Amino acid sequence: MATYQLDITREHCPMTFVKTKIELAKLKAGDTLEVLLSEGEPLENVPRTSQEQGYHVLGVEPAGEKIYKVIIQK
Amino acid sequence: MDFRADQIERYSRHILLQDIGVEGQEKISNGKVLVIGAGGLGAPVLLYLAAAGVGRLGVIDGDVVDVSNLQRQVIHFTPDVGKPKVLSAKEKIEQINPDVEVVAYHEFFTADNAFDLISGYDFIVDGTDNFPVKFLINDACVLGGKPFSHGGILRFEGQTLTHLPGTACYRCAFHSPPPPNAVPTCSQAGVLGAIAGMLGTIQAAEALKFLTGTGDLLTNRLLSFQAKSMHFRTVTIRKNPHCPVCGEHPVITGLHEAEQAACELKKR
Numbered sequence: 140m141a142t143y144q145l146d147i148t149r150e151h152c153p154m155t156f157v158k159t160k161i162e163l164a165k166l167k168a169g170d171t172l173e174v175l176l177s178e179g180e181p182l183e184n185v186p187r188t189s190q191e192q193g194y195h196v197l198g199v200e201p202a203g204e205k206i207y208k209v210i211i212q213k
Numbered sequence: 214m215d216f217r218a219d220q221i222e223r224y225s226r227h228i229l230l231q232d233i234g235v236e237g238q239e240k241i242s243n244g245k246v247l248v249i250g251a252g253g254l255g256a257p258v259l260l261y262l263a264a265a266g267v268g269r270l271g272v273i274d275g276d277v278v279d280v281s282n283l284q285r286q287v288i289h290f291t292p293d294v295g296k297p298k299v300l301s302a303k304e305k306i307e308q309i310n311p312d313v314e315v316v317a318y319h320e321f322f323t324a325d326n327a328f329d330l331i332s333g334y335d336f337i338v339d340g341t342d343n344f345p346v347k348f349l350i351n352d353a354c355v356l357g358g359k360p361f362s363h364g365g366i367l368r369f370e371g372q373t374l375t376h377l378p379g380t381a382c383y384r385c386a387f388h389s390p391p392p393p394n395a396v397p398t399c400s401q402a403g404v405l406g407a408i409a410g411m412l413g414t415i416q417a418a419e420a421l422k423f424l425t426g427t428g429d430l431l432t433n434r435l436l437s438f439q440a441k442s443m444h445f446r447t448v449t450i451r452k453n454p455h456c457p458v459c460g461e462h463p464v465i466t467g468l469h470e471a472e473q474a475a476c477e478l479k480k481r
Contacts, residue, residue, distance in 0.1 A: 157225040161216070164235035192231045 141167075146175045147185075148206055155181045156188050159211070163194060166213040174209045175202055182207050214239055220312065224266055237425035238266070242312070244424040247271035247334040249322050249350060251298040253409030254364050254416065255340035256288035261417035263306040263313050267424070270306060271334055273318035274298040285406030322346060324468035327353035336423050337361035338416050342398060344390035351376070351383035352465055355458050360423055362416040362431075367397070369405050371412035372437040374450065375419045380432040384465075385453035408440050 145162045147155045155176060162172055176185055186196045186209050195212040202208040216224070216238070227233045227241070244267045248255045251274040262270055278286075278293045278301050286298075293301040299317035306315050322330065322341070327349060331337055337359055339350045347363065354361040354376060363383050364373045376382050415436065422428050433452070438445040458465040 153225060153229055154222070157221060157228050160228055161221060161235055192234075 140169045140171065142171045142173060144173050144175070147181065148175055148177050150176075150181070152180050152184060156185055159185055159189065160192075163189075163211065163213055168213050171197065171210055171212045174211060175206055176209060178205045178207060182209075185209060186211075214242065216242075220266070223310075227265070232427045233425050237427065240425050241421060242266050242268050244336070245269040245271070245334045246336045246338060246420050246424075247273070247331060248338045248340055249273050249346075250340035250342065251286075251288065251302040252276075252282065252340060252342060253285040253366060253404065253406075254413040255302070255338070256286045257410045257413030258338050258340055258417045258420070259288055259302055259306060260309065261414060262420060263309045265417075265421055266310055266312050267420075268312075269314045269316065269334075271316045271318065271330070272299050272302050272306075273320060273322055273330060274302075275319060275321040281400075285404065285409040287410065322350065324349060324470045327468055328357055331357050331359050334359070336420050338420060339363045340413065340416070342400075344396070347383065348390050349468060352458050352468055355382050355384075356466070356468070362419045364412050364416045366404055366408050366412050368402055369408060369440040370438065371408050371440075372435060373412055373415055373419075373431060374435045375423070375431040377423075377430065377432050379452075381450045381452045382456060382459045384458050385456045385460075386435055386450045388457065405440060408438075411438065411440065 147158050150158055159174055166172060176182060186199060189211050190196055197210040197212050199207055199209050224238045227238045228235055246262055246267050248258050251272050259272060276298050278289045278296050278298055280294050282289055283291060288305050289301045297319045299319050303315040303317045306313055331353055337354055339347055339361060341347055358378045360377045362375050419430055422430055433450055434447050435450050436447045454461045457463060
């Protein structure tokens with residue numbers, strides 16, 4: 140089970156989730172993706188939409204000033 | 214395939230959809246669709262399939278753009294009058310989306326070229342304006358094992374069905390063409406321009422659903438609408454065991470030239 144990283148702190152909706160989906164598409168089932176994103180809209184939407192589309196959100200943790208790390212498993 | 218950054222942006226609204234996503238957009242980008250007729254139905258079909266990024270779009274039409282086409286054939290513009298429709302369409306498609314490979318056939322769909330034409334495509338769209346060719350497309354696709362979307366419009370009405378190998382075909386629902394002039398063509402009876410868009414976009418959606426394997430196609434069903442009352446209805450159609458082309462004892466085993474011209478008026 141590999142772990143991958145993605146930084147979408149400079150992206151805006153909806154490219155935040157688009158970029159997340161692009162990375163997730165490259166993963167194998169069981170792999171995890173650690174997504175760095177900004178608080179506010181990305182933090183509200185990316186984990187929720189990931190769950191809605193069948194991915195597992197394993198955790199959300201602070202990763203810097205106004206930055207969070209969302210761990211998503213395929 | 215890896216999408217370029219500009220393609221990720223371009224197709225982002227498809228990629229966002231759970232039912233399409235990256236994998237679905239790859240299927241669209243690898244898809245090959247033949248649109249027969251670059252007129253009222255073909256125009257919206259081609260515009261939306263081009264925008265969606267279908268990898269190869271074939272378009273066949275032997276006509277040139279006439280000023281009377283412009284009321285509904287929205288892929289053609291006023292300066293295109295006199296130009297082959299397939300050339301006019303190709304120019305617009307390439308401006309909408311340079312990713313799309315356009316194959317333009319400036320000829321009509323006939324019994325002689327039918328199998329060769331459809332063989333290179335995954336899905337066929339009937340955007341023609343007369344019954345003999347609609348039946349020819351049906352027979353070619355049934356015999357050739359190709360999925361296709363039938364569409365027809367007249368006055369304020371439209372109808373469409375989708376055929377996959379093994380499902381009811383156009384002849385299961387409508388056995389054979391009506392006698393010449395029993396049903397008027399658009400050029401005789403008129404057509405509200407916007408219903409070409411209503412029906413053509415349904416056909417475009419069916420093509421994209423087919424390419425991506427999304428949802429339920431309009432198979433074994435006939436969708437029709439009457440835009441004056443804006444009533445839509447869907448009736449179930451069944452595979453007909455007595456169908457002359459896909460029934461248990463088919464009598465149509467090859468293609469024969471359509472006998473009736475699109476419109477007798479055009480012959481003059």
